Amino acid sequence: MELFSAKEVSKNYANHQALTKVSISVEEGSIFGLLGPNGAGKTTLIRIINQITGPDSGSVWLDGKPLKPEDIDQIGYLPEERGLYKKMKVGEQALYLGQLKGLSRRDAMKELKIWFEKFEITAWWDKKVMELSKGMQQKVQFICTVLHKPRLLIFDEPFSGFDPINTDIITREILQMKKDGATIIFSTHNMESVEQLCDHIALIDKSKKILDGPTQQIREKYKSNIYDIAYRGDLDIHGHVLAGKYNILSNEQNGMGNKLSIQYPDGSNSRELIRDLIEHVEIVSFNEVIPSMNEVFIKVVKQNA
Amino acid sequence: MHKIALIIQREYMSRVQKKSFIILTLLMPILMSALMILPTYFMTMDDEKSRTIAVYDGSSVILGRLESTEFTKFKFIPEEEFKNIKDKVQGSDYYALLVVAPNFLTTKTVQIISGVSIPFDLKSQIQDKIQSVIEKDKMAEVVRQTNIPDLEKRIAATRTRINIDTIKLGEGGEAKKSSTEIGMLLGYIFGFMIYIFIFIYGTMVMQGVMEEKQSRIVEVIISSVKPFQLMMGKIVGIAFVGLTQFAIWVILGFTILSASRSFYPESAQKQQIQNVMSQSQDATQTAAPQADKMQEVFSMIDTINFPLIIGCFLFFFIGGYLLYSSMFAAVGSAIDAQEDAQQFIMPITLPIILSFIVMMSAIKNPEGPIAFWFSMIPFTSPIVMMARIPFGVPAWQLILSMVLLVATFVGMVWVAGKIYRTGILMYGKKPSWKEIGKWLMYKS
Numbered sequence: 001m002e003l004f005s006a007k008e009v010s011k012n013y014a015n016h017q018a019l020t021k022v023s024i025s026v027e028e029g030s031i032f033g034l035l036g037p038n039g040a041g042k043t044t045l046i047r048i049i050n051q052i053t054g055p056d057s058g059s060v061w062l063d064g065k066p067l068k069p070e071d072i073d074q075i076g077y078l079p080e081e082r083g084l085y086k087k088m089k090v091g092e093q094a095l096y097l098g099q100l101k102g103l104s105r106r107d108a109m110k111e112l113k114i115w116f117e118k119f120e121i122t123a124w125w126d127k128k129v130m131e132l133s134k135g136m137q138q139k140v141q142f143i144c145t146v147l148h149k150p151r152l153l154i155f156d157e158p159f160s161g162f163d164p165i166n167t168d169i170i171t172r173e174i175l176q177m178k179k180d181g182a183t184i185i186f187s188t189h190n191m192e193s194v195e196q197l198c199d200h201i202a203l204i205d206k207s208k209k210i211l212d213g214p215t216q217q218i219r220e221k222y223k224s225n226i227y228d229i230a231y232r233g234d235l236d237i238h239g240h241v242l243a244g245k246y247n248i249l250s251n252e253q254n255g256m257g258n259k260l261s262i263q264y265p266d267g268s269n270s271r272e273l274i275r276d277l278i279e280h281v282e283i284v285s286f287n288e289v290i291p292s293m294n295e296v297f298i299k300v301v302k303q304n305a
Numbered sequence: 306m307h308k309i310a311l312i313i314q315r316e317y318m319s320r321v322q323k324k325s326f327i328i329l330t331l332l333m334p335i336l337m338s339a340l341m342i343l344p345t346y347f348m349t350m351d352d353e354k355s356r357t358i359a360v361y362d363g364s365s366v367i368l369g370r371l372e373s374t375e376f377t378k379f380k381f382i383p384e385e386e387f388k389n390i391k392d393k394v395q396g397s398d399y400y401a402l403l404v405v406a407p408n409f410l411t412t413k414t415v416q417i418i419s420g421v422s423i424p425f426d427l428k429s430q431i432q433d434k435i436q437s438v439i440e441k442d443k444m445a446e447v448v449r450q451t452n453i454p455d456l457e458k459r460i461a462a463t464r465t466r467i468n469i470d471t472i473k474l475g476e477g478g479e480a481k482k483s484s485t486e487i488g489m490l491l492g493y494i495f496g497f498m499i500y501i502f503i504f505i506y507g508t509m510v511m512q513g514v515m516e517e518k519q520s521r522i523v524e525v526i527i528s529s530v531k532p533f534q535l536m537m538g539k540i541v542g543i544a545f546v547g548l549t550q551f552a553i554w555v556i557l558g559f560t561i562l563s564a565s566r567s568f569y570p571e572s573a574q575k576q577q578i579q580n581v582m583s584q585s586q587d588a589t590q591t592a593a594p595q596a597d598k599m600q601e602v603f604s605m606i607d608t609i610n611f612p613l614i615i616g617c618f619l620f621f622f623i624g625g626y627l628l629y630s631s632m633f634a635a636v637g638s639a640i641d642a643q644e645d646a647q648q649f650i651m652p653i654t655l656p657i658i659l660s661f662i663v664m665m666s667a668i669k670n671p672e673g674p675i676a677f678w679f680s681m682i683p684f685t686s687p688i689v690m691m692a693r694i695p696f697g698v699p700a701w702q703l704i705l706s707m708v709l710l711v712a713t714f715v716g717m718v719w720v721a722g723k724i725y726r727t728g729i730l731m732y733g734k735k736p737s738w739k740e741i742g743k744w745l746m747y748k749s
Contacts, residue, residue, distance in 0.1 A: 072530075
């Protein structure tokens with residue numbers, strides 16, 4: 001079921017087109033990756049979802065209804081540029097931000113206790129934010145974002161500033177929230193975490209959406225007939241008949257086992273490739289190379305340039 | 306609505322709980338009174354520097370007749386010495402050289418030669434002394450010619466100093482003894498307070514907006530509330546801080562007033578006067594009026610319409626504050642760093658300072674055209690009108706001024722809200738006026 005959608009959203013600033021007819025649809029309970037190079041328009045779209053700014057044209061929908069100002073309490077937003085009141089105490093501040101999202105003071109207190117214990121930061125309650133390290137502040141801010149158990153969460157670079165241990169903790173929490181039914185829009189430049197987390201992605205470049213689909217499908221779509229093959233036997237690829245028919249990307253022969261990376265031309269297929277290979281070597285393994293999101297990203301954005 | 310209350314509460318509590326606020330609130334009345342009393346005190350303080358002034362009298366009119374005072378000594382010098390030092394007074398033992406030319410009686414001008422600029426007090430002291438010598442001579446001449454006995458005393462007796470009791474007619478025609486001086490003082494105090502409040506709390510709003518923008522928390526907050534709510538919450542919260550401070554000052558003021566009144570109980574004063582009266586004539590002339598004056602001041606304070614003044618103060622404070630603080634908020638939202646603020650603050654502070662200058666003249670002439678017009682213009686009216694109110698302002702003027710102020714601040718808050726909304730999310734470039742103008746046109 002669709003929880004959130006944007007339909008043909010456009011936004012123009014003075015002399016800069018931030019979004020051009022961008023449509024996205026986010027399934028309930030999924031993690032949706034919002035990708036794109038710097039300045040592509042992601043932040044503008046996120047701000048429109050948060051109703052910080054409105055679209056010039058197009059519409060945004062939550063739960064099949066046009067997004068209303070009151071819906072703001074059902075959304076949790078972690079902006080890329082983090083910020084807390086530096087001179088305010090951690091606990092007081094978290095309570096305040098929770099209440100601004102519609103929680104009662106008591107409920108906010110109850111939730112905060114759970115989170116502070118989970119993250120083992122109860123000792124920070126009466127500290128001023130400026131006394132905390134950057135990573136600590138990020139943790140507090142993460143809690144403030146999810147405290148009110150929003151149905152739709154928007155994380156903009158949630159892992160920046162975290163060490164690997166904390167990144168792991170946050171990843172676990174995000175997956176747990178998904179399991180609990182939360183819908184997450186996830187914006188990042190870290191493509192590894194996209195592969196790890198996102199069910200679906202949309203890629204925005206130069207104000208337009210240029211790619212949209214389930215993460216696996218997209219990677220499948222961008223595979224380019226490349227196979228990694230482990231083989232036994234001797235294969236001198238120079239002047240070999242295979243090199244005439246296929247594009248040999250690499251061929252390593254050493255004691256550990258021989259590896260060949262090969263690409264068949266369009267119009268051919270893997271069956272033909274196997275047939276040709278069997279004539280020369282003994283195949284140990286045969287794997288199709290699925291491009292990483294990183295490769296897809298670079299490829300698509302470069303094509304769009 | 307609930308959320309804006311939360312914002313107001315945070316803005317209020319985070320400031321009122323600060324030690325600096327508590328200290329400043331208690332110290333300010335002391336500082337203020339010191340600020341008003343000290344200059345007067347310094348002015349009345351005597352010049353306590355010892356100086357010797359050489360006097361060469363070519364006319365012999367005042368020769369030997371300038372009496373030295375405790376700190377200023379006059380030494381009459383002969384012609385030779387005069388010729389010796391006249392070009393090098395700095396190097397001599399004298400502070401200055403007073404030269405009375407032979408034709409002094411016709412020119413009526415003397416010269417003071419000195420290596421430094423003569424203090425104003427010293428100059429007028431010498432002037433007075435010479436004048437009284439001449440006047441004495443002339444008087445003696447008149448006495449000699451007319452031969453009227455005791456003429457000097459009789460002329461001195463004609464010198465009269467009168468007092469003016471100003472009576473203000475109330476609505477019902479009841480006569481009240483009012484005091485122009487107290488009106489001026491009150492006008493000054495209240496005008497000055499609005500001036501200070503707009504400055505302090507207006508900049509506080511700007512600082513607060515900048516803090517939120519710089520710490521980037523603003524994006525988190527406006528994903529929970531509308532930017533306009535955040536701006537108004539801050540402005541209103543800080544207004545309450547100002548009102549709290551004002552309330553504390555009013556309570557302190559009245560406490561001091563009633564304390565000093567109980568210090569001078571009415572019956573005790575009368576007793577005192579009678580006691581003094583029965584003692585000596587001389588004493589009555591000095592002591593009694595003083596005690597009487599205290600009593601009079603108190604009774605005049607009673608005639609002042611404090612509810613009206615405080616009511617108007619609250620109105621004009623809130624109106625003026627809303628008008629200016631919304632502009633300060635807009636500026637705070639538009640800039641990234643304090644250093645960029647100056648260019649935008651100037652046009653805001655200029656009318657505030659102008660109001661203060663106009664106020665100084667308005668307390669002297671509260672009915673004049675300058676006082677009238679500036680108490681109508683919304684950008685100056687909060688301060689200027691406040692200075693006029695203790696003197697009584699026609700109802701239609703007061704109402705017109707209030708309506709204009711309300712209309713302007715509503716418009717200004719609207720404009721500021723639009724600038725604010727865009728400004729708080731703009732980073733990295735110093736905006737120009739033109740740029741800010743464009744923000745007004747943006748759709749939300």
